[in-house]
Amino acid sequence: MGHSALNWLLLRRSLALATLLFVIFLLILLPFKIDREHQSFVSFVKTKQITPSYIELLGKSLSLHDIIDFNKSSLAPFQLDPTRLMLPQGVELSAEEAQVLRYFDYLYSSKKTNAEDIFLYVGLYRSDAVYFATPIPEDVKARLINDRTSTNEFCQSLHYCAKDATPESLADGIVLSIPYQDEVTGKVILSMASPITSSSDPNHFIGDVIADTAFMTSGFMRNKHVEWQNTDYGTELVITTDSLWAELTPEFLFYSMTNHLDNMTSLTYKISIFRFIVWNLPLWFLLSIVIFFVQININRLRKLRTERQRFSEAMLLDAFTRTYNKKVYETTLFDVATKGHYAVICVDGDKIKTINDTYGHKLGDMAIMQIVDAMRGVFRENDLLIRTGGDEFVVILANCTFERALVLAEHLRQAVAERQFLNVLTVSCGAADSQDYANFEAVLQAADKALYEDKKNKQGSRKLEATR
Template sequence: MSVKDHKWNVAFKSLALAFISYSIAFILYSISEVSDKKSKFAYATEYLDKQKQRLAYTSLFVNTVFYIDGDKLNKIYHESGKYGLNAYIYPISGKKSEFEGKEETIISSIIYAFGNMNSFIGKENSLIYYRSYENEGKLISFSRLEGFQVNEHMFSQERCQMYNLCSPYATKESLSDRLLVSSIYSDIITGSKTITLSSPVIDQGEVIGDISADIYFDASILAQEASISSRDQGGMNYIYVDYPQYPMGELSFRSSYVIDNKSTLVFELPISKLIFDTVPIFFLSLVVSLFATIHYMQYKIQKKRFSEVYEESNRDEMTGLYNRKVFSTPEFLSDALNQTLAILAIDGNKLKKINDTYGHHCGDAAIKHIAEAMKGVFRDSDYIVRAGGDEFLVILPGCPAPRVVELKEKLKKEVERKKVRPYNMEVSVSVGIAFKKPEEDMEYALIAADENLYLDKADPSEEAESLGRAC
């Protein structure tokens, strides 16, 4: 592999590993984030639901007070003083800062209805108050509003209709469930993004006030980092808590909650936000993957080189066959331990005469000729060993005796069939066979194979008879 190919290989593997790691991290992060947002959405909608129920209950109670006798009304006045709730009157600038008309009765009834709900009234992300439309209007809060002043614009028809705030300007359909939900607007008191839930107080068929709860979505755990907006779609008021700054907003995890018959709260978490949030994880994964891949590739190269060096140390330099060191390798020891081995001791005939007559270069060519013939006859899984000089050993794991004899004869024919190049010499070999069972010693089997080798040199029939006795 060229250096360029190696670099591309490292880059591809690093990128693939980084992508897999990032995908796992993205899925886990997305599951966690979606679960967290859904939990916060459930908390926010539960809070809205409780506000709705309390406002509706209080409104119904206040509306019944107009029809009860004086004794019961006095009891309400008396009981309401026990709850420690105060009413703070904020009239339109220049108007009287005192109860007028039925305002005192209404406020006492509200406090009586709230009872011990101080925690509900004092929530940091909401404000509970009564909006009176009697005598030009005023706002009566159950929490002190420092420096706050009511102006006529707060009660104007234009503002009320713009944000769907005031029951006198609402349609009958909007008030069919005794709840009016505003669109999102900036609160005059706090400047926060706010929705107002209002439930009307009605006397003789006329709306004289609203019991209202301002809910500050900027302070809501649902709205952290999100944008809040209202959209009128088909006559319905949709309040969106979403992330418009992220692309492909249509691919989002969505949750919705119906506030009333005209308003729905929608929360959208776009997949693109999750991707942007986890981009640093991808780059971190890429760096770690590149580092790991480089070290792994280096380890593989070093392991391959070590394996090649180790393999070469077990090989005969001239023929490429194993040398005797192979008998100490884990692979050979495992084969020798677990199964019967057939052992062939092989010797070149009259190679000493060739060396003496024609020189060692001719003898070396004859040895290589025998080695090539052996490679063609035996399996890759067999151990073909040059024991030294013109002496060879072949170890055949799990080979049956009849097949061993066939291979012996095939080897002899293969060696004799071809002449040694380039000297055009004829060479032959003698072969001795022995068998080693798993529990037997290797050295004794090698000695037996050598003895049968010399029998084959002297008289092949004697070696065959000896082999028959051995088998």
């Protein structure tokens, strides 16, 4: 395989593995991300749900104004504060409206109920007056008077006036506006209103107690976008990370969680899974690069290991016969072969010198290869065939008895003789096993002695035949 083709294969493998690891990472991390966002959303909703409960309580309390004794010592100090009253020119408050506002001051200042981070005021329908819970600067009041000529028109445009609300919307005693941008502060506001009626005539709407909450100022809403839409069940406010990701994310890659602000208004938080994936894509690129270079290094190490193994094997092999040389005695192969019971056969070619002298060294080398081929046919593949000299060999047979070694030695003699190479080639063999000897050197020495006896017997036999 070419270098460029190999790199391309490694790159594809790296991308595939990086993608798998990236998906596993997302599957592990995404539930934690969703759980954290869910906890933040629940905490945000809880803070927003405090205000409707407080406003509803104020509205119900103010509706009891007509049965309150305003001459009591506890209520007498609460007179209308002109700095907090925004009244159209030429219009005066009715006695009932004045009572409502005095009672509002009493309830708000008593701290019997409390809500934080809201802008609280009362809007009255007959006089079109607005009465704030806290003093406001004159310039702000002038601007409000100029921009908001009619409180009724303003609340009607945002659909939170109790007198114009449907019975279904008023069922829980609270009406929510749609989010809008305040003209004074420039903040996105969500207004909540609770009707002020008469205890004797609940259908007689005097006004609303209203709370404005800065919808986007909490830590949860930082860098988020809110939209609203009308549904069959009321108004749904949808919070997303930002409008761009909301447009880019397919619907199936949103994780949505919903809660209710009142009976007609639901708040849905949509988490863009697509945004989470894209934001973590640098990790995928990093994984791909790291895995690619790791694979390149692993591939180089494998090539180096293979080359070293080939070099080591070449150092252990006899260049001519491709059997092992004496260096094999220093390797693990030798240690494994001689660990348990084993046998050793010493092999020596007969008449090799005669063949070299008579036919030349080329045929002498061929005679040695005949012996090697015969040994490979007789012995097992895992037996160690070691060339120790020109025509001398040692065979180490792991897990082999002495009797079996004698049989194999005889098979080798027959195999070489049957080849009838130049009608003179034979081998002599000597065998021994490790049962009666303490170490390999002793076993080898015993096998070599047996080889000498085999050669001696053959020479004696040839002399006897010559005398005859």
